[in-house]
Amino acid sequence: MGDMLKRLFVAAVVMLAFALPASALDRRVRIVNNTGYTMVQFYGSYRDTDSWQEDILGSDVLYSGQSVNINFDDGTGYCIFDFKAVFENGHESTDFGNNVCELGTFTYN
Secondary structure, three states, X not given: OXXXXXXXXXXXXXXXXXXXOHHHOOOEEEEEEOOOOOEEEEEEEEXXXXXXXXXXXXXXXXXXOOEEEEEOOOOOOOOEEEEEEEEOOOOEEEEEEEEOOOOOEEEEO
């Protein structure tokens, strides 16, 4: 019986080691612009909000062929974000339901 308890204990420790709380997850995503157009605005808002919040690029732009790392950790613990990119030619691209806790790179083509 003691051997079985040891195995259960080891299994529980291993499971806890891999079960990170949502607040400890990495929310950094590399946004890549491969469109041929300059990205002039970028928004990332968690799914349950009804506004796009603020332009993450601010006064900066993201030229075609460039990328930027964005940390989506806004303190809410949310992982699912909607993205909106606006380009110099006026085109807008919206992408919904992106899991920033699992997504390492997001590319606009």
